Amino acid sequence: MITTSPTPGTASPAAGSPADAIGTSAAQTRSAELEKLIQEDPGRFRVLTGDRPTGRLHVGHYFGTLHNRVRLQDLGVDLFVIIADYQVLTDRDVADDLTGHVEELMLDHLAIGVDPSRSTIFTHSAVPALNQLLLPFLSLVSVAELSRNPTVKDEIAHSRQSSVSGLMFTYPAHQAADILFCKANLVPVGQDQLPHLELTRTLARRFNDRYGNGGPVFPEPDALLSDAPLLLGTDGTKMSKSRGNAIALAADADETAALIRRARTDSDRHITYDPATRPEVSSLLLLAALCQGGTPQQIADGIGSAGAAALKKTVTEAVNEYLAPIRARRARYAQDRGHLRRILREGNERARDVADTTLGEVRRAMKSDY
Template identity: 75%
Template sequence: MSTATTTDRILTGDRPTGPLHLGHYFGTLQNRVRLQNEGVDLFLVIPDYQVLTDRDVAERLTENVEDVVLDYLGAGVDPTRSTVFTHSAIPALNQLLLPFLSLVSAAELSRNPTVKDEIAHSRQAAVSGLMFTYPAHQAADILFCKANLVPVGKDQVPHLELTRTIARRFNERYGPVFPEPRTLLSNAPLLLGTDGTKMSKSRSNSIALKASSDETARLIRSAKTDTIREISYDPEHRPEVSNLVLLAALCQGRDPHEVASAIGDGGSAALKATVTEAVNTHFAPLRARRAEYAQDMAYVRKLIAEGNERANEIAETTLDEVRKAMGTFRMP
């Protein structure tokens, strides 16, 4: 597993399909802010085109993009130290897709585990070409800025391996242009949703970062538990209860066994009260910062435009290197 240093450039991001939730925060966002603050060159892509991989239309896209950016800012992403940009605003990035597709076979695309999973959960009646070429799109996202380190979960390692393959084949065929990005494996905890399944925006079982204190309390009260009064942390045998215990522990910076022991035989009511207080206390500063930024959306849009400008400059430089290496026509 790779570790990040100040010489690394990291590319990561979130599809704008709705506001980010607690699972995003503890799974990736908190770590991104830490890496940024340690001096790593962080690129955060909002891949708005890729919303269409599993949807027929991109509904409320502008609003969703701005929601994600507000979540980033609230969590502590600093646009003066990190580059936040939207996929669709970087034409040179998207021009990399054609040469990249020439470097992979249809069979390699079709057997990619991430593509298979996306197809299985697709909202579309038929698989689109965009869905099929998703790994090449992601390779362009990563390689346009020559990111050499990409945070992934274990299930996404094959996806990044195809990016490495594309970089290697391009370099072998045309000359050295791209790094082969390394994986930064995440050991972040997996939080379940209020229904006991994976927390997901599409399943309506998540608690949004921007949720109010009252909304948070309501959602936690509805969370699935069990009938055993004594609270314990046992993810294998008591996944729903243990998930709530873990959430409180993450918010309080405590060991989950310690949290469970403190609640004791208080039952699910005491557990949910503990979790509600922990979540609302921990996220109060984030929500306050987010609300402050939301009062000046002109400024937020200016930050997005500035991020797009920097990403465009880098993408144009990279595309020029690609054209030179491939011997294609370049504008004087």
């Protein structure tokens, strides 16, 4: 287990603190161990991952997390992908076009290679037993712990609500329910998500300590740290669905070219890879390298002093060539919306079966199975 997990009654260390750095180092070490174990026996692992249905996924999502989901699935790990429709409301007053966004998320996952015969794609709202776990979990965490959670702080800072709702403070506990309902023992995360996963581990441990006289009910899931590269949006800021600065997986070749043409660069015609002083140029080089193989330096050397126009041409060709088969598969799936609904219905049924079993164990442990 990660050695820096907080003891009951304490909060996770603040991001950026020495304790946080130690925690990240331990998580990196553990992640390397986990990768070896996955290769040796992938069947011992169950992964929970997913997204909120707030728009189409983009290349930042793909190289950050999506391709890793397919990698784990193809290795033989049991993959659960949650479409967290309830959690859309944590930072929004209403969930706009929820049905459409759910279908878009499904199309993106199917197009990149998530196989519904080997993985489970499901929606939050379709699994009542999952959401019932929220109540006992909230009883095991203090208001102060929820308030200090970095996820809650960040979501409040960027909230789209006219005022912050109570749902925001349940967010970490709800995500813990997402992970623990299926007894996932592995969660792919970025370093910024480690404090949240520590809270999930803490809730699992507290539940087991309080109610698990017959043996632990929940595993304490491990973090599988991502070494995903950071890709900036075309405006030089964080790539985001809501900022209009992202290349969607569903965008066609012309849309992609237009987005890249207006991407920010700088006035130096000689193209070099230097993330510290030339972040926009370096992000474009990184994107091309991810699509073509090789390194950003090699891409930069090939462009030399040809300037930003040549850089953008190289990136456009690389992205469009890489995404072409993904887009073709997406278009085929989009032609049969009934098939999408069948896949989701089957995924929801499996998730409900798993959640019902887990909730039954919880009720027996809490002696409320009457």
